[in-house]
Amino acid sequence: MTLLAQVPTGSGQPAATPPAARSGRHRLLPYLLLLPGAAWLLVFFGVPLVQLASASLYDPSGSLSTGYALTWAFGNYPDVLQAYWPQFLRSFGYAGVALVLALLLGYPLAYAIAQKAGRWKNLLLVCVVAPMFTSFLVRTLAWKTILSDNGALVGLLRDVHLLAPDGRLLATPFAVVLGLTYNFLPFLVLPLYASLERLDYRLLEAASDLYASPVQAFRRVTLPLSMPGLVAGTLLFFIPASGDYINAELLGTPNEYMIGNVIDSAFLVRLDYPQGAALSFLLMAAILAVVFGYLRRAGTEEVL
């Protein structure tokens, strides 16, 4: 900066120095503003991540009472994969089915709110977000009541013979997928809504003027223009859904347990830290792989 200030300006006026100094300070300002956030991230994300990584390489024969030794036990990873691959598959399977259901529900909903709701728009948006005002746990427990064996819903379904007399909803894969769909639906709907809300209806008029039937107009105009919201929404839905354990815990049985449940019990029940940490890392890697594969296919292409 001193160097800059020494460079003689065309006019030769000393007044050229202060702006140069000020612009130097301006260049630093964004970094200064980043500092608190970066520090927070370092302490509460960076450090625990390293801690977790090292925990996943502890000697598996250790325990909380005898203490753990960092023996670089990479064998932990194949071991847990061998033991829990069904739960891994189930996690992504359930989350995938729930995602499809959520898309079938959420896309029309977001479209209706964004394009057709008129003055009801804000009210409907509040309705989408309203369940979030109660805790995740309470909402899931509510579903447990709704789906319970002597509840009204099961009674009705048995009466109309959609369910066998001894059939049940609770403690089935159906209940778990339903819970996942319900609990994460707003995360899909809100970004989709934001994308669809910006969609100019005049583009659809133009498409229809240019020989596009409603189906073609949707495929060629609406869908591509809602892609950013669709990508963001599916990620925001899929990532927490595949790592979730509350729904399987409350609405399912150990037969429906997902990988989140295994990690939960490794840390809190079995107190097997190396196993829990290794599973956590595997889950993280698997999700990252799925996300990158998806982004590559869906196209991160910039859409206006």
Added chain:
Amino acid sequence: MTGMARETPAGDLRLANLTKRFGVFTAVDDLSLTIGQGSFFALLGASGCGKTTTLRMIAGLEEPTSGQVLLGDRDIARLRPYKRPVNTVFQSYALFPHLNIFENVAFGLRRRGIRSVDDEVLRMLSLVQLDDYGNRRPAQLSGGQQQRVALARALINRPQVLLLDEPLGALDLKLRRQMQIELKRIQTEVGITFVHVTHDQEEAMTMADTVAVMNAGRIEQLGAPADIYEFPAAAFVANFLGQSNLLAAEAAGTGGGEVAVTAHGARFSVPAGRSRVDRGPVHLGVRPEKLNLVGSADQVPAGHQHVTGVVTDASYVGVSTQYLLRTGWGTELSVFTANSGAAAQVPVGSEAVAYWDPRHAFLLPRDVDDADRTSPVLDEPVGASS
């Protein structure tokens, strides 16, 4: 461009008793007109007059409350827009932001299942002089370029009718003039019927063969631009298409091929052929450029008629000078004199006489309590010191 007129002509576009109501508001009121095959037709009117609604009914984006839209002998009024041989250049252009220029132009062909579109698209891009822009996105183009893409995207389908919804509204003046000439050139080349909606009277006059002046959902007058301008049918038209000085007068019937009128105590006459009515309350109209200014009444040539007044404003606009002349009864008349060097400038505050050839005047019907109507000049009068 050769090979443009590949499709067989479909015949005239006819609107028959077309009506559109939005609740209690009647946007288009029993409209009937015929637009000749291959003509350049302009619907001219202020915003809210129903011109865009009319266009949207032709396009199929609005369903008529009643009436027909006939293309040749076929009523297309209830066809879905994507089934009509009609394309639109939208006011907002409505280019697809996620597609490049090439794909925007190819859109209509692809939707109709045409596989090889390359030749056609490239030819169309060259028609609108955007040959090298195929790979760009609409956002990377200027307003004028986007407008041309919108035109190419519609024209490539060789519609039987091309609808233009104020497509030049967003462009600056110079670009507008350029595009007007361009559009006219393209229309002549492709020979498609153009229906152009605009509120810009100059644009309508320079481009269209036929102009329909719309007001409150109805057509006030329809005809060639020069015919409408020289002999408007109503006070609204006289002041919407150009400016007019309209004096409240009483007509006393035809005699010897002339209609005698009295306005503000003075007697005038208008040829019977230029009178829409010959008795009762009328507006005596003269266009500002048909008025001449001289210093005193004895300089008025024989056979001309005149009013005297005081010059309250003179705006020099280059090609002409626009004067305001305050008459004895207080109305200010607009007078445009060409700056051809023949006449000296008349100073503000001086007495002057405005005269005209009666063959340039016209008589229009007037509501009994309607007063003089003179169009406001573009600038506020400045330095009026009399």
